[in-house]
Ligand SMILES: Nc1ncnc2c1ncn2[C@@H]1O[C@H](COP(=O)(O)OP(=O)(O)O)[C@@H](O)[C@H]1O
């Protein structure tokens with residue numbers, strides 16, 4: 001019998017994978033709450049003195065360059081090398097990597113360390129593939145549909161799974177691809193949701209390191225479904241944020257499997 005996204009959610013909750021998150025100051029709190037609500041165990045650590053040790057004992061590592069500085073970049077490289085040495089999956093979130101020379105150089109060094117999975121918005125993935133975007137900061141100005149070819153190229157070039165998120169999501173390992181629709185228009189109205197999703201991908205990848213495409217789809221599906229549930233009740237972005245965390249905690253195996261029936265297209 002094939003493993004469903006609902007099975008993966010149940011398995012992840014049973015394991016409560018330890019996810020080492022090197023994420024930005026904006027996202028730390030939201031991402032930790034998202035992981036706890038979903039059933040994982042987050043740890044936000046970024047000191048160069050300890051990241052190698054911690055990355056080797058965690059189930060997965062996530063690296064996000066949102067509030068980058070030189071000491072953080074040094075720690076990120078040490079952590080990624082440690083994850084690689086201990087065969088742990090690591091997820092890269094290239095927040096606004098196209099915005100400045102410092103970020104462009106940093107992302108190139110991190111890509112050289114071969115991330116297992118890359119998750120970004122459409123503008124970030126288009127520019128990772130060498131394309132042009134009008135985006136100047138952390139928010140996307142491009143449609144995911146315009147980033148699909150770029151995602152396939154980036155996946156093949158770096159040997160990574162690539163997830164592009166937005167109104168519709170697109171995930172590819174360079175050969176197989178999946179599109180997910182749904183969610184809520186309120187999702188891009190609150191900060192750090194994309195960053196939190198990157199950490200959530202780490203939770204599922206850490207639980208199922210041999211099924212990375214499926215793990216990535218499960219994380220994205222949980223977000224789309226939780227976004228729909230929260231969006232039905234929310235009065236605006238503020239109440240959407242806490243309702244989203246509640247919704248993630250409320251999703252059960254059968255809810256996710258039912259949602260997969262209408263929110264997902266396999267290409
Ligand atoms: N307009 C939208 N409609 C529905 N879901 C959305 C929309 N924009 C973003 N999302 C969802 O919000 C989450 C964060 O994605 P995104 O906004 O692309 O990340 P980032 O914050 O890195 O730009 C994903 O689950 C994505 O599917």
Ligand SMILES: Cc1ncsc1CCOP(=O)(O)O
Nearest residue numbers: 024026066191192193194195
């Ligand atoms: C606003 C901001 N500035 C630097 S990092 C950051 C958070 C970006 O979060 P997300 O990409 O998930 O919206």
Ligand SMILES: [Mg+2]
Nearest residue numbers: 095121194195
């Ligand atoms: Mg982002």
